[in-house]
Amino acid sequence: MGDILVGTCSWTDRALVGSGWYPAGQRxxxxxxxxxxxxFPVVEVDSSYYALPGERNSRLWAERTPGGFVFDVKAFSLLTGHPTRxxxxxxxxxADAGDPVxxxxVxxxxxxxIGPLREAGRLGGVLFQFPPWFRPGARAEAFLEECAVRTAGWxxxxxxxxxxxxxxxxxxRGGPDGRAEATASLLARLGFAAVGVDMVRTLPSSIPPVTPVTSPRLSVVRFHGRSAAWGTGSKEDRFRYDYSRAELEEWVPRLRTLAGRVGQLHVLFNNCCADSAVRAAETMERLLVGRALPSPRSAPSSTRSPDRFP
Structure with a gap:
């Protein structure tokens, strides 16, 4: 079975910092x-979506974390077709995505x-999260092809x-449309890992909780919470959710099966309201691994040694 790394989609979120989860003297x-x-052994860097990451910060992140800890870096908004300031x-x-220069x-x-993270073996993955209007078709596939060329080796x-x-x-017309299979085949051909999601499942915009394996080395599942305000509310409304133990338990068999098919599985919580994400991650870690997380004082730098990606 591959390594299962559980964490959250930010360690600097304002709501988390204000929740009291960080102890005095370490804020x-x-x-x-x-x-x-x-x-935790993994974290997602979401600040890189809003501003280009800097080499100095990446170097400091690598220096301030123990061996084996990895960062999943979210792609800058312009690179995924989102509006950019x-x-x-x-x-x-x-902010002109149509200008090749x-x-x-960018x-x-x-x-x-992200160079220092790659050089230090700390880049777990680069997340390309595409907007809701990025729909299947020839233009989208051409865009993904270009991304594959530009990110070769990532x-x-x-x-x-x-x-x-x-x-x-x-x-x-009586037969399957084959879209899911075609999507999985496309990602596999390009060498991209498919990201599975957990979210509210009753909206027209809901993404089904599928977890196809499209890369032998990495798979990612992101837990967004199940707020019914997904398509309408503020960011806080969309992601404000406390997972119950039962909701997390239903994912355990699937995640274990998924980990058996890849080199490394990242399970990340994005329900960023106060300390909801870190509490859900702690519970999921116990469910998947069968033990409590180490305290920060007792965790040696060699407790984890996930695959080092180039």
Whole structure:
């Protein structure tokens, strides 16, 4: 069975910092990361979606965490077709995803920013989370092809927000539409890991909780919470959710099966309201591994040695 790494989608979220989960004396930037890394073996960097990551920060993150700890870095918004604020771009570049000069520069800056994590063997994966309007079709496939060329050698995971990518219902003519199978085949051909999600399942925009294996080395499952405000509320409304033990238990057999098919499985909680994500991650760790997480004072740097990706 591959390594199962459980963590959260941020360690700097304002709601988490204000929840009291970090102890007194460890609430500065360095203290928070050291404390978090003593509790979990993986974390997602979400700040890189809003601003290009910097080499200095990446180097500090690697230095402040124990051996084996890995970072999943979320791709910058412009690289996945999301609206991007011009003030988040360097050197006065326009937020124009259609300008090849801008794109080349942004790709280069992003690659340089995560360079120290790759060099230190701390890059768990790069998450490409595509917007809800990124639907299946020739243009989307061409976009993914370009991403594959630009990210050659990276451990890359793809999360789709348009449900059609994973649709497997009958097509109305008596046969399966084959879309889910085609999506899995496309990601496998490009070398991308498919991201499974847990979210509210009753909305037209809901992504089904499928977990196809499309890369032998990595699989990712992100738990967004099951708030009914997913498509309408504020960010806090969309992700405000406390998982029950029973809801997490229903995932355990699937996650164990998934881990048996890949080199490494990342299970990440994105229900960012107060300390809901870290509490859910702690519970899931106990359910999957059958033991409590180590205290930050007793966790040696050699307790985990996940696969090192290039």
């Amino acid at each position: 500065d930037a360095e203290g928070r990361l050291r404390y978090y890394a003593g509790r 011009e003030r988040s771009l360097p050197d006065g570049l326009p 801008v794109l080349d520069e 790709w280069a800056r992003f690659a340089a920013g 451990p890359l995971a793809v999360e789709f927000r348009h449900p059609a990518w994973w649709r497997s219902e009958p097509d109305g």
